[in-house]
Amino acid sequence: MRKAPALGAFLVKYDPCRKIRGGMILSGNLTLIVGPMYSGKTTELLSFVEIYKLGKKKIKVFKPSMDIRYGVEKVRAHSGIEEDAIPLENPEEILNIIDGDEKAIFIDEVQFLSVKVYDVAKKLVDEGIDVFCAGLDMTYKQNPFDTTSKLLSLANVVIKKRAVCFICGEHNATLSFKISGGESEIDIGGKEKYIAVCRDCYNKIQRGEIDVHSHIG
Numbered sequence: 001m002r003k004a005p006a007l008g009a010f011l012v013k014y015d016p017c018r019k020i021r022g023g024m025i026l027s028g029n030l031t032l033i034v035g036p037m038y039s040g041k042t043t044e045l046l047s048f049v050e051i052y053k054l055g056k057k058k059i060k061v062f063k064p065s066m067d068i069r070y071g072v073e074k075v076r077a078h079s080g081i082e083e084d085a086i087p088l089e090n091p092e093e094i095l096n097i098i099d100g101d102e103k104a105i106f107i108d109e110v111q112f113l114s115v116k117v118y119d120v121a122k123k124l125v126d127e128g129i130d131v132f133c134a135g136l137d138m139t140y141k142q143n144p145f146d147t148t149s150k151l152l153s154l155a156n157v158v159i160k161k162r163a164v165c166f167i168c169g170e171h172n173a174t175l176s177f178k179i180s181g182g183e184s185e186i187d188i189g190g191k192e193k194y195i196a197v198c199r200d201c202y203n204k205i206q207r208g209e210i211d212v213h214s215h216i217g
């Protein structure tokens with residue numbers, strides 16, 4: 001594993017294109033994309049990647065190394081679009097990996113990284129680099145993910161996505177519900193483990209008024 005530098009040691013390279021006003025580097029934006037499973041968070045994240053790439057702006061994409069669903073060095077949306085990504089064990093590795101002249105940094109599945117990503121994101125936006133993070137806001141037990149919650153407090157743009165409810169079909173699912181694979185809240189999975197549901201359907205499942213397994217093919 002790479003050794004993380006002290007946060008203060010990080011210095012952005014001189015870049016004539018950097019946003020500067022009155023001799024001061026303008027800060028970047030932290031955009032946080034949150035929501036339940038299947039709400040299109042990664043698709044939204046990759047649409048921002050596309051915008052920067054179309055503008056021929058230098059970027060880097062990161063993901064937690066524990067998420068190996070689509071290969072260790074790929075971020076892939078459920079829609080199928082994908083992007084090369086650098087796997088991270090520790091968010092502070094980002095400061096060693098970037099060259100300093102990136103216009104934006106993208107992080108997918110950010111809830112699986114430690115809360116140190118908050119300090120890293122703060123450092124990057126203070127240096128004028130835009131940061132985009134996508135991740136789950138809550139576990140399937142409706143407990144907030146610490147990392148996402150901390151980033152929410154720092155973000156100046158928050159995009160809250162909804163999914164289609166697996167039970168009633170309405171586009172108002174804000175919760176993930178686990179249908180198999182035990183009780184662990186930190187448990188990577190896809191359609192075999194999780195469904196997205198609205199709050200009403202979530203509560204009906206909890207009260208035993210809906211048999212979720214009768215809805216699964």
Ligand SMILES: [Zn+2]
Pocket residue numbers: 165166167168169170197198199200201202
């Ligand atoms: Zn519903």
